[in-house]
Amino acid sequence: MEVIIQSTPEAAAELLARLVAHDLRVQPHLVLGLATGRTMESVYDRLARMHREQRLDFSLARTFNLDEYVGLPATDPHSYRHYMNEHLFEHVNVDLRNTHLPDGMAQDLDAECQAYEALMVKCGGIDLQLLGIGQTGHIGFNEPLSALRSRTRVKALSPITIAQNSPLFAEPAQMPRRAITMGVGTILEARRVILLATGASKADIVAKAVEGPITSMISATALQMHPRCTVIVDEAAAAKLQGVDYYRWIFTNEPEWEPYR
Numbered sequence: 436m437e438v439i440i441q442s443t444p445e446a447a448a449e450l451l452a453r454l455v456a457h458d459l460r461v462q463p464h465l466v467l468g469l470a471t472g473r474t475m476e477s478v479y480d481r482l483a484r485m486h487r488e489q490r491l492d493f494s495l496a497r498t499f500n501l502d503e504y505v506g507l508p509a510t511d512p513h514s515y516r517h518y519m520n521e522h523l524f525e526h527v528n529v530d531l532r533n534t535h536l537p538d539g540m541a542q543d544l545d546a547e548c549q550a551y552e553a554l555m556v557k558c559g560g561i562d563l564q565l566l567g568i569g570q571t572g573h574i575g576f577n578e579p580l581s582a583l584r585s586r587t588r589v590k591a592l593s594p595i596t597i598a599q600n601s602p603l604f605a606e607p608a609q610m611p612r613r614a615i616t617m618g619v620g621t622i623l624e625a626r627r628v629i630l631l632a633t634g635a636s637k638a639d640i641v642a643k644a645v646e647g648p649i650t651s652m653i654s655a656t657a658l659q660m661h662p663r664c665t666v667i668v669d670e671a672a673a674a675k676l677q678g679v680d681y682y683r684w685i686f687t688n689e690p691e692w693e694p695y696r
């Protein structure tokens with residue numbers, strides 16, 4: 436794992452957008468794993484702008500989202516399909532047939548989860564997976580006690596996650612209590628993963644995820660086992676990390692990061 440500290444949330448989002456754009460230019464058929472949440476909105480804004488202003492091309496890319504609420508149709512403004520259309524897909528030239536989210540309305544949810552896994556395999560697996568982090572330390576909707584080898588499945592949402600996300604619903608009580616989510620094991624199979632966390636409210640959980648012991652109670656700690664994981668944080672989200680001097684040295688001195696400094 437490597438930790439990259441940027442001065443502001445904007446700078447952190449900009450760095451992630453530039454990394455995605457770079458991979459997309461090098462590999463136009465990129466299979467991109469996408470995340471939702473407030474943190475990602477400014478990354479998608481930037482990717483949309485790069486498409487408009489620099490002709491960043493999404494026409495051959497395929498995307499898989501981490502999760503979707505159970506019981507919300509794609510037309511529901513609170514569904515993650517709606518979020519993705521609104522924040523990214525409508526603003527770039529991705530072929531909507533190549534954008535995938537689990538179907539939270541499927542009659543047979545277990546079959547839907549298996550089909551989602553099979554489709555990822557058919558597309559050759561995820562090249563680059565973007566991640567946010569919830570207050571419980573979840574990645575996707577892998578709530579506490581998610582097995583470190585879990586696959587795409589239905590997961591009950593924890594009270595902390597319901598408190599975090601229900602204000603986004605017009606009627607907070609109508610937030611679904613379950614979601615389909617890629618498993619921790621599914622996420623660990625992506626060739627590269629990048630987690631973005633910004634703001635003081637994420638400082639505690641970022642420190643636990645990065646420097647704490649690996650535990651199924653905090654699914655983001657499993658990323659410590661990933662061979663190519665980058666965590667991008669702003670100063671506020673980095674505030675509780677112990678090793679900041681070392682992390683800063685890496686970003687300032689490692690040749691790999693030179694184009695992004």
Ligand code: GLP
Pocket residue numbers: 470471472473474475501502566567568569573574575576596600
């Ligand atoms: C939801 C998503 C997560 C995301 C989290 C972060 O819970 N299922 O994948 O990481 O939101 O949300 P925010 O960026 O709004 O803090």
